[in-house]
Amino acid sequence: MTTGATSPVTTPRPSRPAPTVRTRAGCLRGTEEEYDGRTLSVFRGVPYAQPPVGPLRFSSPRPVRPWTGVRDATAFSPPFLQPRPPGGSEDALYANVWTPDPGGRRPVLVYVHGGGFQVGAADAPACDGAKPAARGDLVVVTFNYRLGAFGWGLHEDLTDPRTGDCANWGLQDQTALLRWVRDNAEAFGGDPGAVTLCGTSAGAVSARLLAGSARTEGIVKRLVAVSAALPWAPALSLTADDARTAYEKLAAGSGTSVAGLRYVPAEELQAAWLGLFDGPPERRLLASGREYRGPVVDGRTVAAGDPPLPPVPVMSVHCRTEGSFFTDPHSLSFPPAPPAPANDDELRAAVRDVLLKCTAHVPDEEVAACVEAYREAAAAEGLPGDPLSLWTEVWGDALLRYQIVRLAERHAAEGRSPQHVMEFAHPVRPPHFGTPHDATSKFLFGTHAHPTLVGQFGDGPLERRVSDAFVDLVASFARCGTPSSPHVPHWPEFAPGRPSTLILGGPGIARIGDASKLRRLRFWDGIDWLPGA
Template structure:
């Protein structure tokens, strides 16, 4: 047992032994008070006595599968966990992890993303907040309930800002340097990091950022938000005149309606529809993140951006027989997804062949189309938006794949996460990475990520020099065994999809 005195009260945590030494963990610490459903988070709570921080706090309400084995509580989910290396004195770099999950699912209690090993091995402080999800975090309501609910559409982002403010104040108590914080997230967590880059309220709360398989495109306009709210009301058995009933609707009923909305919208595409996402707001999120970054937002922040080669293989397994593949997907969707590319469906296979060195199978074409549309092309535009940034920018492509899933999943979505957190040999991670995941890959990702957090330069003993991303070289770290540095590794596809 270990006790720390924070600016908000005393916390009692515990020591966690591990292969890289001991870490100290403090779980489920509240970082903001709930101000009510759909309201911006309140101030950080203070307490007397000792807060027992040896068990994870409640997750945000979601489907039971999304929070399997965890309690959910919409009024007590604004909590975070902190890990620090035992016996190390500060100030240490602080890394704040934002979990993914399509803005609908997830929590910080996933054992794969527990920060104890990362903290102990590399001498960093790791923090991870829960934040509101789905309708509770992103529902447009001010047009129905008045200006008091103007923040409802971005409540989740305000939760993250509140968590970063808490970390800045509490970091010294955990041995962390409040002036050297890196925020990193994957998928929807990466999209949230991109949104933070564009938020005036988040300015100065972090010095560096890492976006793993995220996007800088997620920001809906007011019309989108109003249409979605009308659809949710219908699924709740309500209409606009009864919108105030959402304030007291049982949480479980709200989640069921939310899931029904997602199923209905996703039926139009082979992938999940991201119906709930941040909203444009003059005061909170004044522009789509990629546009804000291009205009100079967070220019001083150092940034790593990357994707996994087969980020969409969860939607289209790579070993799907040709006869079972909906080969019409690119032709059907290209007009909306890539209206600037003529004859994309016909041209994409030949560009993939140039990259792969062989003709792609039907499943590989459709998977690549979705991976490019959802993750890689938006990440590319975010890289290009940083051309005049004062901070350094780095690009990566994760290409390792687990032997037992290589044929079907390849370098799949989330596969890099256990290597970053040094948990690749744990029971939960083995399901994805197999029983003999290469320790060298964890060595590389752990060293690159934490050295970047410490100095802004991703480096490590014996590792290739990772040069900043710049045109025309477009240096990209290809994260595999071994790690390689490549110039514009998917150039034929990138050039096909490039926007003027």
């Protein structure tokens, strides 16, 4: 356990020889760094697929071409091209590896970053793999994948002749990364038979799909899904028909065919794609993709029907206040938070806007019933009932928490693998509020003390103990399937109807109980909000 005044940081050890490893494609030279007294070998910017540029745009990922000599692996690659920050590139299919010992044989934690399928990167400050590698004694892998128009869509004119696939190139990249890990884990001291897949937000949506995919069968042994929604249209993905229309519109606007989109300048294509989703969802050409544009059902990479329950042991995590990521005017969410409602009329309008992210038609009486149900639940639970708080809870539950909780209950009833459920409840610092959708990664990676994050997430003794506990739980789960930590009581498998959810965060660090704010979820049951939940 860290006991210093501030969280430890990774520091290079220039006096030691640079670590080298031999992957199937060639040799790599990384750096040797120290974290909290433990030496790590770190390899950054390691290619796991060929650059998806030119004729390989909208193609299935191709294996890396072998190289001769020793390749430098000391710097992150650019993030994939995205609306922000500037400096992204299509040539971004690279991984990063933190390992306590390239000569060892440790469990591997593969992390899929979030970002609404539009933004995010493996070099984000929040996702530095040093702490889970050092404290958890894990080999940690992060990576980039294709985003936006380049990663999440569908059109038969983009069919890859080698694979027959024409959709979800970002998901295909993630599959290629897992196969790369299987083939190369031993080079970094990892055990290819002990791979745990972890994702947050959009990354967790992907991770759930990958854990149950025949394409990755036998690779993923355990799943940590953090704030994992269903990949459902119209809220979080396009329908197949809308995806086809989108690419046809892009092609017409660029004066080319759909296949010709491979050669349109990347920035031009990205700008045109973003333009398709400008304005309120109900006024757009496309009826789906209302909030985000993620995995499209194509019958190959994503099957039709309710997503299957993961066949591997699951740690399902959700945040206590998922919605405060979207409604906090001080957060860095993308897109930024709209103005908060200040009275009842504005609250009803704001709630209507939330519901319209998920469905094309919202009767007035449904809006009124939603507001009333949440106001009554807040009063019964002794929680704030002001417009900002109610709007925040509706947003988080409608898109995320309701389905996460109900899916966990479904897994407990129908699943064939063990499941542990956590509510992450550590509060952020004012003027931020609640435990927002993006809070977990900062504690899983111990990066809450980073200069860009500490103002929101803090770095006191309590934050460090919460982070230590989170790392312990994930590392022990990756090692043996039973999460444990000295800071946490015995965590049983999830059983609805009895206290079995781990509440992590706050002054007591951790306790076993029932998830909070369950009363308000009954509203969504009454309107049959989600199939399969």
